[in-house]
Amino acid sequence: MDLADYVLSFTDVVAESNWREPVGYGFAVLRxxxxxxxxxxxxxxxx
Known part of the structure; x- marks a missing residue:
């Protein structure tokens, strides 16, 4: 798996979990x- 595949998988999981950007930095932003x-x-x- 390359970085592009990882990013796509990660953003899919984030989208499916209805993630909302926190006021500060969250784990998704940091990652x-x-x-x-x-x-x-x-x-x-x-x-």
Whole structure:
């Protein structure tokens, strides 16, 4: 499974659970931010 598959699976689970963004940072925001940082720092997006 690559990061894109992970993100899609994760966001599906979040959507199915009727997750609402908290006032501060929640686990979903933190997790997606970490994934975005991994992608950015490792130049995993095509240019």
């Amino acid at each position: 997606l931010t970490a994934i975005c940082r991994l992608i950015r720092e490792n130049h995993l997006l095509g240019r």
